Amino acid sequence: MSEEILMNVSPMESRVSVVENGVLQEVYIERSRSRGIVGNVYKGKVVRVLPGMQAAFVDIGLERAAFIHVSEIQAKADAPRQGESGEPNILGLVHEGQSLVVQVTKDPIGSKGARLTTHLSIPARYLVFMPHNNHVGISLRIDDSQERDRLKELVEKCIEEEQLSERGGFILRTAAEGVGESEIRADILFLHRLWGTIEEAIKESKAPACVYEDLPLHLRTMRDLVNPNIERIRIDSRETFEKVSKFVKKLVPQVDGRVEYYSGERPIFDLFGVEDEITRALGRKVQLKSGGYLIIDQTEAMTTIDVNTGGFVGHRNLEETIFKTNLEASTTIARQLRLRNLGGIIIIDFIDMEDAEHQRQVLRTLEKSLENDHAKTGITGVTELGLVQMTRKRTRESLENTLCEACPTCNGRGMLKTAETICYEIFREILRNARAYENDAYLVLAAQSVVDRLLDEESDNVANVEAFIDKTIRFQVEPMYTQEQFDVVLV
Numbered sequence: 001m002s003e004e005i006l007m008n009v010s011p012m013e014s015r016v017s018v019v020e021n022g023v024l025q026e027v028y029i030e031r032s033r034s035r036g037i038v039g040n041v042y043k044g045k046v047v048r049v050l051p052g053m054q055a056a057f058v059d060i061g062l063e064r065a066a067f068i069h070v071s072e073i074q075a076k077a078d079a080p081r082q083g084e085s086g087e088p089n090i091l092g093l094v095h096e097g098q099s100l101v102v103q104v105t106k107d108p109i110g111s112k113g114a115r116l117t118t119h120l121s122i123p124a125r126y127l128v129f130m131p132h133n134n135h136v137g138i139s140l141r142i143d144d145s146q147e148r149d150r151l152k153e154l155v156e157k158c159i160e161e162e163q164l165s166e167r168g169g170f171i172l173r174t175a176a177e178g179v180g181e182s183e184i185r186a187d188i189l190f191l192h193r194l195w196g197t198i199e200e201a202i203k204e205s206k207a208p209a210c211v212y213e214d215l216p217l218h219l220r221t222m223r224d225l226v227n228p229n230i231e232r233i234r235i236d237s238r239e240t241f242e243k244v245s246k247f248v249k250k251l252v253p254q255v256d257g258r259v260e261y262y263s264g265e266r267p268i269f270d271l272f273g274v275e276d277e278i279t280r281a282l283g284r285k286v287q288l289k290s291g292g293y294l295i296i297d298q299t300e301a302m303t304t305i306d307v308n309t310g311g312f313v314g315h316r317n318l319e320e321t322i323f324k325t326n327l328e329a330s331t332t333i334a335r336q337l338r339l340r341n342l343g344g345i346i347i348i349d350f351i352d353m354e355d356a357e358h359q360r361q362v363l364r365t366l367e368k369s370l371e372n373d374h375a376k377t378g379i380t381g382v383t384e385l386g387l388v389q390m391t392r393k394r395t396r397e398s399l400e401n402t403l404c405e406a407c408p409t410c411n412g413r414g415m416l417k418t419a420e421t422i423c424y425e426i427f428r429e430i431l432r433n434a435r436a437y438e439n440d441a442y443l444v445l446a447a448q449s450v451v452d453r454l455l456d457e458e459s460d461n462v463a464n465v466e467a468f469i470d471k472t473i474r475f476q477v478e479p480m481y482t483q484e485q486f487d488v489v490l491v
């Protein structure tokens, strides 16, 4: 399989697309505005120690000094302790003017400074590295005890074989479940190289200084997505290309030489029709080559996917047509789940099939297509009604949640009351008030479509209402009103 990564970089956002055999499979988007500083490591300077609060303020180069509590400061075992909690006294740990290597755990908000810890942790794809201890831990969400043992042994084995100068501690992330030795080893080596560069920066920089930033999307891509199948990585920004090249040489040497600067005239996301595919991935309907189509609905609780045959299907080969449509749907669904990054519970309603062998083949095709997914997936069962239930691990926000918000016109319902329904609501409102006031006329403010209808299809009803209440009704188009909005005013 040939795999390629395209990166589109502009000052306000970075977008990464993964293309396999010429077909877009995954999209990642990061907007500069929404990046915080959580995870960043600084060489800070202690500016004030507050013994009463058992805390200190640390200058990390931001507008406001950041805050650290004694419980977040790594203490030597022989540090003097106090009180019931046995916490060491802050006065014995830090003093004003000293430099302190810290990591941000909470972004500064309003007048509050950032929160810090000295318990550093540097994440990679499957592992988190903790330079200050020697423990190998594992995410509780990996609950199979055999798998937990396998992973722990794997980490210990790799650490030993690589003869790392300082071993440090590791935590196996949930994403490590089912992952093989080569990936775990690559992560360990990556983290050690990365920690080496951070240590160097700590030594060479003068406080306050940032010595490690959680990787921006273009570098995270190199860390997380790059695998031996990747043939090339094309980037449309010279500056980012240079940064990525440097990063790759130092930390991901296995893809050195495959990073290219894209200087083409066509926008990079026009290659392989990526831009169009992204737009289509926001729609509910996905057309299948066989003539059928999928309807994908994302709700808060789950995603439902409905498989349909297209239009008229002859009687003779009905079962065969349905089978083919379901097969195509299986591969398309696997791709759409990745592309849209849909996570959680997914319910698929395939078209009913009589033949049990056909049913098995459709499920097998789905399973096989899901194997290419970076996120963990699993088919959990087929219900009595023939619905296929599956799960996909939630990672980032879905594409839709990244790029869209609920429609303000329908509040996300996807449906609007018809102009006819609104006309009748207007009539009811007028009739309800008719006896209460001594006015001569009503003025109705409504959307164009509603006023058009009142003047045309509903004109008889308007005349009837006017006769009944013995008052006149006038209309005025309000261009800013949505179809559901209207006001009835006494005049």
Ligand SMILES: [Zn+2]
Pocket: 407, 408, 409, 410, 411, 412, 413, 414, 415
């Ligand atoms: Zn809407």
